Amino acid sequence: MSDPLELTEIPERTVTSAALPPDQRTPWHKVVHNDDVRRLFACVIGGFVLALMTGPEGDGINMLSGVDGALRFPHLGICLALTVGLWVLITVRHRFGERARTASARVSALPARLLPNAKFRGLALVALLALAIVYPAHLNGYWQSVLVQQVGIYVLLAIGLNVVVGYAGLLDLGYIAFFAIGAYSDAFWTGALPIHPPANLNPFWVIPIAIATAMLAGVILGVPTLRLRGDYLAIVTLGFGEIIQIVAINLQGVTGGAIGTGTIRHFALHVLGINYVWGLDPLPYYYLLLVFVVLALFAFHSLEHSRIGRAWAAIREDEIAAEASGINVLKYKVMAFAIGASTSGFAGTLVASQIRFFEPGDFTVQLSILILVLVIFGGMGSLPGAVVGAAVLEWLPQYLHVHPLFGFQQQDLYIYFGAILILMMIFRPEGLIPSRRRRIELGLAEHGIGTADAMTAGASPSEPAGLP
Amino acid sequence: MTSAAPLADGLPATSPEADLLVEVEKLTLRFGGLTSLSQVSLTQRRGEILSVIGPNGAGKTSLFNCLTGVYTPQEGRIVFHRRDGRDISVVGVRPHRVNRFGIARTFQTSRLFNALTTFENVKIGVESRSRTGPLGAILHLPHTRREERAANARVRELLEFVGLTHRAATLASSLPYGDRRRLEIARALGTGPELLLLDEPAAGTNPAEKGDLVDLIRRVNRDRGVSVLLIEHDMGLVMSLAERIVVLNFGQVIATGSPAEIQQNPAVIEAYLGAPEAPAEGAGDVAESGEGA
Numbered sequence: 001m002s003d004p005l006e007l008t009e010i011p012e013r014t015v016t017s018a019a020l021p022p023d024q025r026t027p028w029h030k031v032v033h034n035d036d037v038r039r040l041f042a043c044v045i046g047g048f049v050l051a052l053m054t055g056p057e058g059d060g061i062n063m064l065s066g067v068d069g070a071l072r073f074p075h076l077g078i079c080l081a082l083t084v085g086l087w088v089l090i091t092v093r094h095r096f097g098e099r100a101r102t103a104s105a106r107v108s109a110l111p112a113r114l115l116p117n118a119k120f121r122g123l124a125l126v127a128l129l130a131l132a133i134v135y136p137a138h139l140n141g142y143w144q145s146v147l148v149q150q151v152g153i154y155v156l157l158a159i160g161l162n163v164v165v166g167y168a169g170l171l172d173l174g175y176i177a178f179f180a181i182g183a184y185s186d187a188f189w190t191g192a193l194p195i196h197p198p199a200n201l202n203p204f205w206v207i208p209i210a211i212a213t214a215m216l217a218g219v220i221l222g223v224p225t226l227r228l229r230g231d232y233l234a235i236v237t238l239g240f241g242e243i244i245q246i247v248a249i250n251l252q253g254v255t256g257g258a259i260g261t262g263t264i265r266h267f268a269l270h271v272l273g274i275n276y277v278w279g280l281d282p283l284p285y286y287y288l289l290l291v292f293v294v295l296a297l298f299a300f301h302s303l304e305h306s307r308i309g310r311a312w313a314a315i316r317e318d319e320i321a322a323e324a325s326g327i328n329v330l331k332y333k334v335m336a337f338a339i340g341a342s343t344s345g346f347a348g349t350l351v352a353s354q355i356r357f358f359e360p361g362d363f364t365v366q367l368s369i370l371i372l373v374l375v376i377f378g379g380m381g382s383l384p385g386a387v388v389g390a391a392v393l394e395w396l397p398q399y400l401h402v403h404p405l406f407g408f409q410q411q412d413l414y415i416y417f418g419a420i421l422i423l424m425m426i427f428r429p430e431g432l433i434p435s436r437r438r439r440i441e442l443g444l445a446e447h448g449i450g451t452a453d454a455m456t457a458g459a460s461p462s463e464p465a466g467l468p
Numbered sequence: 469m470t471s472a473a474p475l476a477d478g479l480p481a482t483s484p485e486a487d488l489l490v491e492v493e494k495l496t497l498r499f500g501g502l503t504s505l506s507q508v509s510l511t512q513r514r515g516e517i518l519s520v521i522g523p524n525g526a527g528k529t530s531l532f533n534c535l536t537g538v539y540t541p542q543e544g545r546i547v548f549h550r551r552d553g554r555d556i557s558v559v560g561v562r563p564h565r566v567n568r569f570g571i572a573r574t575f576q577t578s579r580l581f582n583a584l585t586t587f588e589n590v591k592i593g594v595e596s597r598s599r600t601g602p603l604g605a606i607l608h609l610p611h612t613r614r615e616e617r618a619a620n621a622r623v624r625e626l627l628e629f630v631g632l633t634h635r636a637a638t639l640a641s642s643l644p645y646g647d648r649r650r651l652e653i654a655r656a657l658g659t660g661p662e663l664l665l666l667d668e669p670a671a672g673t674n675p676a677e678k679g680d681l682v683d684l685i686r687r688v689n690r691d692r693g694v695s696v697l698l699i700e701h702d703m704g705l706v707m708s709l710a711e712r713i714v715v716l717n718f719g720q721v722i723a724t725g726s727p728a729e730i731q732q733n734p735a736v737i738e739a740y741l742g743a744p745e746a747p748a749e750g751a752g753d754v755a756e757s758g759e760g761a
Contacts, residue, residue, distance in 0.1 A: 299606040306605030307595040307616070314581050314592045321579035324536060326567035326596030326659045335602060440583040444641050 047083035145282040150394040152289040158374040158390035160343025166381030168336030169316035171234040174241030178341040180363040182348025185210035192262040203353040214345020218338035226333040248360035260359030379431025381438040495544035504530040519710035526716040537566040572661035574652040582641035593658030646677030
């Protein structure tokens with residue numbers, strides 16, 4: 001079966017004898033041959049599984065307490081509603097597939113139609129920016145800190161990874177290692193580590209140092225490994241992420257080991273008679289972050305539409321043709337990798353100074369994967385996609401966590417992310433707000449033209465230009 | 469038409485020693501136990517259209533891949549005499565460097581950037597010579613803008629030259645076959661080559677497109693002063709374009725000469741037909757045959 005949804009049917013066979021929905025026209029033993037009914041089954045069972053998995057934890061004394069709590073009404077109801085809703089979606093898609101597709105295409109084209117020219121688009125951007133400036137001031141402290149620590153930082157990280165994964169097509173699973181390098185640079189230069197720097201600096205001055213350090217690390221890691229093709233690069237970067245974390249834990253004399261760093265200084269500005277210190281209040285940090293995010297967005301947008309962005313697109317599509325057209329493939333890959341690394345390092349500095357303390361346990365592989373999920377969810381190679389993807393996926397869990405009806409638990413986060421990713425790949429593989437080039441590449445790949453299989457552009461045809 | 473003149477005598481009037489463009493000397497390429505090229509030697513003169521022919525598997529594309537740095541031959545040397553007087557050894561040089569030296573190529577199965585437009589495809593070739601770095605690109609420096617304007621003008625000129633101006637905004641993936649071939653040539657020309665390697669440019673084109681292609685290759689050679697090294701199975705096209713022909717069989721050069729000489733060469737006839745008898749009839753077949761052995 002080509003339909004990937006059939007995967008969800010696996011549990012169906014074990015429960016056919018359980019309650020069957022009434023279907024008058026078909027004898028009971030043939031009911032399961034109806035695709036819609038089979039899918040409904042799968043979805044209902046999926047709902048129960050979801051309820052069990054996301055329900056409260058059980059305890060050692062009363063073994064069934066977890067199951068009990070999970071199958072209570074509001075929780076089970078929400079899970080069932082979700083999965084049955086999914087069933088409705090699938091059924092509609094099957095029944096009215098063509099119409100649904102044109103409708104979704106129309107929705108995708110809506111921004112382009114509403115904003116036909118650059119002037120309107122600029123106005124919309126200014127309006128969005130104004131909203132981003134004014135609105136957070138009216139939020140309470142909790143949401144302000146969510147905006148900084150969850151949304152803002154992850155938006156910055158996502159647009160940085162987007163350069164590596166989306167533009168250059170390199171799968172980087174050790175992205176968070178550069179974040180760690182930036183954070184430790186900050187800790188070192190502000191004197192929060194056991195070893196002391198030549199001079200204690202204001203975090204503002206650490207930013208260029210941290211960026212340069214992370215970039216250097218990116219180049220050192222990139223030059224030998226970017227010769228490798230897609231899958232190998234992913235493994236090497238995965239290993240690099242682990243190495244950085246383990247080094248940070250074991251190099252106690254330098255990093256403070258597993259206990260973490262000392263107190264890191266806040267950002268402070270002492271120029272031209274202005275004396276301002278970014279304190280514990282999240283709002284000033286939000287604005288600082290906003291400035292940097294806007295600058296990064298501008299920079300990456302310019303890059304995407306420059307000679308360099310085109311060279312990345314060429315490499316992503318056909319490395320051999322790119323080389324034959326005079327593009328130094330290694331150089332451009334290292335460039336993308338280093339730009340991503342420096343963005344990550346930069347974000348690390350900001351976070352370190354804002355939360356003032358961190359430990360090696362903060363830089364897990366999971367975090368690298370999470371940022372990758374944000375980029376994929378938003379749409380690889382698309383800046384608005386990365387921003388919206390990161391903002392939505394970081395904000396939503398917080399909202400669901402606080403909202404009394406959902407009672408969402410943080411430790412379940414990755415279950416939902418996994419589910420979202422699966423659904424995304426089925427229904428909208430190009431992401432929430434796909435880039436034009438990427439969408440075309442995916443469409444072509446589905447028709448067997450080109451090698452744009454999601455992200456491993458490096459894995460283009462292995463045999464150079466065909467044997468004789 | 470002056471093309472008939474070299475076809476008749478096969479050798480231009482100028483002294484061949486003075487005007488060499490490429491010298492390939494005793495090139496040997498092996499893949500494990502398989503010898504793809506063995507002691508291949510050939511020369512190309514500046515401004516010449518040279519054609520490499522041979523049955524399937526004779527090593528033509530391998531030769532191209534050696535010339536463009538995709539493969540590194542085990543033995544032999546390839547020297548490229550640039551117009552500015554520098555002599556460059558191509559062996560062991562990475563493909564993008566070779567391209568930078570002035571050798572551009574197209575591929576047997578055209579390899580365009582399918583998700584990009586015709587314009588962008590050519591622009592990537594043109595821009596590989598630009599100097600704009602990431603900082604210039606981010607900050608939109610005046611130098612960057614000037615370079616971009618120059619690149620756009622050059623792309624437009626090239627599209628005009630190959631006759632694809634009306635397709636500038638079309639995605640490469642939706643171009644018809646003949647246009648894809650032209651686009652590949654335009655992209656290669658964008659890198660400003662002295663030597664253009666064409667790997668079976670006429671494969672899969674219809675007779676009308678083929679005629680246009682012959683015309684285009686001739687104009688590339690004559691108007692732009694680009695030397696052309698051509699691999700082609702279509703004998704009609706080879707005979708009408710090439711000033712000299714090199715014949716490969718089983719990785720060895722079995723004949724070199726003018727089209728007229730090659731048509732009479734018994735070794736060539738044998739390689740193509742695999743039969744020593746009836747040479748007179750065979751010669752005619754070589755000239756007509758579409759796909760060789």
